[in-house]
Amino acid sequence: MSRPGTGFDPRSDPHMSQALTIYTLRLGDDLLILSHRLGEWCGHGPILEEDIALTNRALDHLGEARNLLTYAGETEGQGRSEDDLAYLRMERQYTNVKLVEQPNGDYAHTIVRSFLFDAYHLPLMQALMQSKDAQLAAIAGKAVKEATYHLRTSSEWMLRFGEGTEESHARAQAALDHLWTFTGELFEADAVTDELVKAGIAPDIASVKETWSRTMDEVLGEATLKRPADGFMATGGRQGLHTEHLGYILAEMQHVTRAYPGAAW
Amino acid sequence: MSNTNDQGWPLWEIFIQSKRGLDHKHVGSLHAADAGMAIANARDVYTRRQEGNSIWVVKSEHVHASRPEDAESFYDPADDKIYRHPTFYVVPEGAKYI
Numbered sequence: 001m002s003r004p005g006t007g008f009d010p011r012s013d014p015h016m017s018q019a020l021t022i023y024t025l026r027l028g029d030d031l032l033i034l035s036h037r038l039g040e041w042c043g044h045g046p047i048l049e050e051d052i053a054l055t056n057r058a059l060d061h062l063g064e065a066r067n068l069l070t071y072a073g074e075t076e077g078q079g080r081s082e083d084d085l086a087y088l089r090m091e092r093q094y095t096n097v098k099l100v101e102q103p104n105g106d107y108a109h110t111i112v113r114s115f116l117f118d119a120y121h122l123p124l125m126q127a128l129m130q131s132k133d134a135q136l137a138a139i140a141g142k143a144v145k146e147a148t149y150h151l152r153t154s155s156e157w158m159l160r161f162g163e164g165t166e167e168s169h170a171r172a173q174a175a176l177d178h179l180w181t182f183t184g185e186l187f188e189a190d191a192v193t194d195e196l197v198k199a200g201i202a203p204d205i206a207s208v209k210e211t212w213s214r215t216m217d218e219v220l221g222e223a224t225l226k227r228p229a230d231g232f233m234a235t236g237g238r239q240g241l242h243t244e245h246l247g248y249i250l251a252e253m254q255h256v257t258r259a260y261p262g263a264a265w
Numbered sequence: 266m267s268n269t270n271d272q273g274w275p276l277w278e279i280f281i282q283s284k285r286g287l288d289h290k291h292v293g294s295l296h297a298a299d300a301g302m303a304i305a306n307a308r309d310v311y312t313r314r315q316e317g318n319s320i321w322v323v324k325s326e327h328v329h330a331s332r333p334e335d336a337e338s339f340y341d342p343a344d345d346k347i348y349r350h351p352t353f354y355v356v357p358e359g360a361k362y363i
Contacts, residue, residue, distance in 0.1 A: 047270060049295050049306035056309050153305050160298060 010133055010201055011075060019192045020133065021075045022095070023202055025085070026238060028068030029096035032086060034117060035061035036249055037104060046107055053153070057114070060146045067139045087257040091247050092240040099182035101237075101246045108161055108171035112179055115154035115219070120186045122147040123211035127203030136201065155219045162223025169225070176220075177228050184233025186212070268325055270296040276325040277303040279310075281317035289321050297322075 010016040038058035045051025069082040099117060104110045125147050128140035161172035187209040189197075196202035220227050236242070256263070268276050274296040280289035292311050297303035303322040311317065331339060343349065 047272065047274070047296060049297065049310060053306060053309040056313060149308075156301050156305065160302070 010199060016195065016199060016201075017075055017077070019195045020136075020201060021072050022192050023196055024068050024072040024075060024136065026095045028065045028072055028085075029094050030100050030117075030121075031061045031065035031068065033094070033096045033246070033249060034100040034114070035059070035065055036253055037100065037102075038110070038114070040104055041110065054110075057150060057153075060150070064139070064143045064146070067142070071135050071139065083257075087254050091242060091250055094242065094246060094250070095238050095240060096242075096246075097182065097185040098234050098237045098243050099179065099185065101243060101249060102179060102182060103245055105175065106171055108168070109175040109179070111154055111157045111161070112172060112175035114150065115158050116179055116183055117186075118147065118151040118154045119212045119215040119219075120183075120208065122151045123208045124203065124205075127208060131202065132200040151215070155215075158219050158223045158225065162220075162225045172223070173225055176225060180228040180230075181232060182234050184230070185235055185237055188235065188238060190238070272296075272298075274298045277307075277322045278325050278328055279303070279307045280321040280323070281307070281311055282319035282321075283317050285318065289319065292316075294325060 010020050035058045038054050041054045045054055066082050069085045073080040073085055125140040125143045129137050131137040161168045187205050189205055193202055197204050216227055276294050277297055278294050279292050281292045282289045295306050295310055297306050300322055304320050307320050
């Protein structure tokens with residue numbers, strides 16, 4: 001068997017290249033926005049140690065986002081840098097899932113949001129390591145170690161909340177019930193992903209969902225939290241249709257760049 | 266420093282091993298609700314610049330220390346017992362590491 005990522009260049013095919021750009025941007029946008037949300041805790045963590053842990057996590061996600069946005073800019077071939085993509089796109093051009101743009105809320109909301117995402121992100125990165133696209137496989141390989149740690153710590157917090165006090169249990173359950181609506185989007189497939197799956201560039205999201213679902217049952221079961229039923233699921237983020245929250249995030253994230261274009265120091 | 270923080274979380278002493286084969290060294294302390302959280306927080310607080318590859322955490326309440334006022338009776342008697350130091354031997358020629 002040949003090593004993944006050898007002898008195949010999707011960029012030689014313009015159509016495939018476009019799909020690759022869209023897909024890479026989606027992965028990068030998820031991480032960029034989640035990173036920004038977690039970064040909002042900086043200086044506000046419940047205790048000093050958690051403050052540092054959340055900021056570390058935010059920086060991990062930012063590093064992953066940088067790799068992906070840089071690569072998206074390369075495959076797009078129009079000379080856009082990671083900064084151009086992060087700071088000069090409008091809300092409708094962002095293709096992150098709505099889950100990651102949801103407000104931090106209380107600590108349970110913040111942790112549950114990361115837990116739902118981490119349980120998806122780790123198996124996705126593990127599968128992506130087998131991508132026939134060498135760069136995506138390399139980016140995933142780098143992310144897997146961090147993603148393993150992220151899932152481990154967010155899972156431990158779920159147990160602590162679930163089996164802690166009545167209040168921590170109730171808050172975690174409320175966050176879970178509220179955010180569950182946003183998990184459907186993680187596993188959406190469309191023409192873009194279908195094409196990349198067929199080419200061996202993107203993993204089949206159904207297998208990622210199976211792993212995610214197993215993690216949910218295991219961790220929530222142990223935490224004595226109730227897995228919410230799959231009802232209405234939010235959608236639209238991948239097409240650039242967002243909740244009201246993203247605009248505020250971008251306003252904060254982009255205002256310096258837009259007020260002082262090209263500023264350097 | 267108090268042994269619990271405002272949340273009632275106990276204090277933990279953190280020991281980091283910087284390299285395989287070396288001792289775990291005391292690097293500081295932090296608050297955490299349980300041992301798992303103490304290890305995770307120690308990882309974030311004390312190993313973010315590649316300082317270590319192994320972490321021990323011990324609840325501070327489990328560390329028993331000698332008292333400063335005992336210092337005289339504990340340590341001073343060793344002052345005049347020079348025979349406890351290996352200074353009465355001639356180091357053989359060529360022995361580099363003693």
